[in-house]
Amino acid sequence: MHLLSNEExxxxxxxxxxxxxxxxxxxxxxxxEGKLSPTQLRAWVANxxxxxxxxxxxxxxxxxxxxxxxxxxxxxxxxIDHDGREGNEGGIEAWIRLGEAVDIPREEMLDERHVLPxxxxxxxxxxxxxxxxxxxxxxxxxxxxxxxxxxxxxxIAVFERLYPWIRPEGLEYFQARLHQAPRDADHGLExxxxxxxxxxxxxxxxxxxxxxxxxxxxxxxALGLAFPNEAN
Amino acid sequence: MHLLSNEExxxxxxxxxxxxxxxxxxxxxxxxEGKLSPTQLRAWVANxxxxxxxxxxxxxxxxxxxxxxxxxxxxxxxxIDHDGREGNEGGIEAWIRLGEAVDIPREEMLDERHVLPxxxxxxxxxxxxxxxxxxxxxxxxxxxxxxxxxxxxxxIAVFERLYPWIRPEGLEYFQARLHQAPRDADHGLExxxxxxxxxxxxxxxxxxxxxxxxxxxxxxxALGLAFPNEAN
Numbered sequence: 304m305h306l307l308s309n310e311e312x313x314x315x316x317x318x319x320x321x322x323x324x325x326x327x328x329x330x331x332x333x334x335x336e337g338k339l340s341p342t343q344l345r346a347w348v349a350n351x352x353x354x355x356x357x358x359x360x361x362x363x364x365x366x367x368x369x370x371x372x373x374x375x376x377x378x379x380x381x382x383i384d385h386d387g388r389e390g391n392e393g394g395i396e397a398w399i400r401l402g403e404a405v406d407i408p409r410e411e412m413l414d415e416r417h418v419l420p421x422x423x424x425x426x427x428x429x430x431x432x433x434x435x436x437x438x439x440x441x442x443x444x445x446x447x448x449x450x451x452x453x454x455x456x457x458x459i460a461v462f463e464r465l466y467p468w469i470r471p472e473g474l475e476y477f478q479a480r481l482h483q484a485p486r487d488a489d490h491g492l493e494x495x496x497x498x499x500x501x502x503x504x505x506x507x508x509x510x511x512x513x514x515x516x517x518x519x520x521x522x523x524x525a526l527g528l529a530f531p532n533e534a535n
Numbered sequence: 536m537h538l539l540s541n542e543e544x545x546x547x548x549x550x551x552x553x554x555x556x557x558x559x560x561x562x563x564x565x566x567x568e569g570k571l572s573p574t575q576l577r578a579w580v581a582n583x584x585x586x587x588x589x590x591x592x593x594x595x596x597x598x599x600x601x602x603x604x605x606x607x608x609x610x611x612x613x614x615i616d617h618d619g620r621e622g623n624e625g626g627i628e629a630w631i632r633l634g635e636a637v638d639i640p641r642e643e644m645l646d647e648r649h650v651l652p653x654x655x656x657x658x659x660x661x662x663x664x665x666x667x668x669x670x671x672x673x674x675x676x677x678x679x680x681x682x683x684x685x686x687x688x689x690x691i692a693v694f695e696r697l698y699p700w701i702r703p704e705g706l707e708y709f710q711a712r713l714h715q716a717p718r719d720a721d722h723g724l725e726x727x728x729x730x731x732x733x734x735x736x737x738x739x740x741x742x743x744x745x746x747x748x749x750x751x752x753x754x755x756x757a758l759g760l761a762f763p764n765e766a767n
Contacts, residue, residue: 359607363599367592367666372618372627375591379614386604386611395604434599 304502312496312505316443316512320450323516328523333532335457337465343530344466345405348398349417350526354426354519355398359385361433361441368438377490384483397476404473421525429518436511439498443508444515446495448488455480536734544728544737548675548744552682555748560755565764567689569697575762576698577637580630581649582758586658586751587630591617593665593673600670609722616715629708636705653757661750668743671730675740676747678727680720687712 307315325331333339334347359382366382369375387393402412411417433441455477462469462477499505539547557563565571566579591614598614601607619625634644643649665673687709694701694709731737 359604360599363595363607366614367595367599372591372625375595375614375618376620379611379618382598382607382611386607388608393604 304506306500306502307505309496312499312508313492315505315509316446316492316495317449319509319512319516320447323513323520324447324450324454325516325519325523326450326454328520328527330523330527335461337461339466340530341405341468343526344469345407346417346526346530348402348405349407349412350419350422350522352398352402352412353415353418353422354429354522355385355395357426357430358394361430364430364433365438365441365445368441370438374494381487384479394476394479397479401473401476404470405468419525419529421528422522425518425521425525429515432511432514439495439504440507440511442491442498443495443511445491446488446512447515447519448484448491451484451488452481455484536738538732538734539737541728544731544740545724547737547741548678548724548727549681551741551744551748552679555745555752556679556682556686557748557751557755558682558686560752560759562755562759567693569693571698572762573637573700575758576701577639578649578758578762580634580637581639581644582651582654582754584630584634584644585647585650585654586661586754587617587627589658589662590626593662596662596665597670597673597677600673602670606726613719616711626708626711629711633705633708636702637700651757651761653760654754657750657753657757661747664743664746671727671736672739672743674723674730675727675743677723678720678744679747679751680716680723683716683720684713687716 326335330339330343330347334344339347362378362381362385366375366378369378383393385394387396399409399412403409407417429444432444436444459474459477459481462474463471495508499508558567562571562575562579566576571579594610594613594617598607598610601610615625617626619628631641631644635641639649661676664676668676691706691709691713694706695703727740731740
């Protein structure tokens with residue numbers, strides 16, 4: 304097993320997204336075709352919120368493992384992006400407003416009453432992965448950010464055109480991610496390319512990205528099972 | 536065992552500092568009496584740096600456990616204070632400059648060659664305590680901040696007067712802590728008072744603060760053993 308060049312390695316990572324990123328899941332395909340009922344779309348928003356709320360948690364766990372303050376300085380921005388700071392409410396608040404824009408009251412988002420058990424298990428598995436794995440592997444699992452910007456660009460257009468009942472102020476989360484995700488992906492990829500120094504480590508990074516795609520996929524599996532098409 | 540009032544509880548916490556804070560350790564007493572040799576003072580600076588470097592690590596672990604983004608938003612400032620941001624180099628860099636001000640080259644600080652095994656064990660024990668304990672207990676262990684400002688005020692004066700060979704730009708770390716520590720102590724104390732809802736939890740918080748004093752004390756024990764007076 305030879306060491307992959309940075310180009311080969313990056314291509315292998317990108318290939319994970321082509322095969323397994325959640326845009327290929329039937330629930331997601333139907334979302335972007337405008338075919339989800341309001342109930343199904345609300346269920347997606349409320350369940351995905353459990354994932355959103357855990358992003359700063361997994362990022363704090365990765366932060367605790369990064370070896371130098373220079374690396375922490377870059378990584379900490381992810382936590383600030385989601386938790387917000389004075390004058391910028393951040394991604395978690397923006398997702399709560401997406402909930403409000405589809406008529407899920409704030410308190411119903413925060414008390415997690417809509418969160419399905421399998422969604423909780425998948426997201427908790429992701430947090431524990433970041434808690435327990437070596438930091439370059441945990442960072443590799445974040446590289447779904449590589450595939451996010453294209454999908455989010457589509458999603459903004461889809462929501463505006465195919466779900467006109469969603470109030471437009473709910474889309475701010477996605478607009479912010481359009482510039483945050485590429486920056487995060489560049490930084491994450493740079494760390495992974497630098498830290499994976501033999502083929503075994505490269506394969507672990509690829510496996511970590513597959514694992515993360517499984518997490519996102521499992522969220523949609525749970526939604527598809529709980530909110531099937533015929534029920535609407 | 537009755538629940539302690541906020542006043543009684545705060546007094547019990549402060550009593551820990553009166554009995555066991557490291558200002559009472561012989562090595563520290565001699566430091567503030569101006570009696571440490573340059574070798575002994577350098578050893579303190581280089582070993583204490585291992586503690587300083589681990590502050591953002593333990594704070595990231597606590598961050599990962601805090602239940603809401605509001606609490607994380609406050610706590611994250613501790614990490615930024617130590618790691619720095621653009622335009623503010625932060626506490627770790629300031630401590631490296633303290634090292635330079637006592638003639639320890641930057642690379643000798645960073646490669647940890649001067650760090651004694653027992654110092655490493657004590658600091659690692661503190662990080663693991665914050666990793667493994669419930670977050671209110673981990674927060675309680677940070678409350679040595681309650682006792683720090685008085686000591687740091689004295690230390691700035693002591694270093695200026697009794698160790699004139701320390702270049703004054705080395706004291707910036709302590710000057711910054713003069714306003715950071717009281718803010719951190721207030722926030723930490725507020726969380727501990729709020730979260731410890733029965734006497735058992737209050738006693739756990741007091742025990743956590745005792746544990747933290749043991750950590751700081753053990754650092755000085757290791758220094759006293761490795762750099763005894765007669766050796767200078």
